[in-house]
Amino acid sequence: MAQTKNLCAQIPIALHQKVCTNKEQSELTLNQYVTQLITEYYEMKEMKPSMAQTRTPALQISEELFARIKKHVDAMPHLTQKAFITQLITKALDEIEAQE
DSSP: OOOOOOOOOOOOHHHHHHHHHHHHHHTOOHHHHHHHHHHHHHHHHHHOOOGGGOOOOOOOOOHHHHHHHHHHHHHOTTSOHHHHHHHHHHHHHHHHHHHO
16 A cells, blocks of 8 residues: 555635535545545646647537436536546547557
């Protein structure tokens, strides 16, 4: 198991309530939930290029696929649909490129 270090910070009450509500819905321990939040934040931050370097792919998908995506995004309130889809595409491309 990786070594751990305590992290303590004062946050606004409204944000604390939101974190507690979402943590309970996730069915994770507080340690697991906060670790997941911080890890995903830094992963998204590293993936996010400046707006000047972005492009917008437009595509239509089935209602069924859209519902599946929405189900997963709704279950992770700290994750946006854009971040979720970007992570899926990045992972798939990394796997393809690793095979080449």
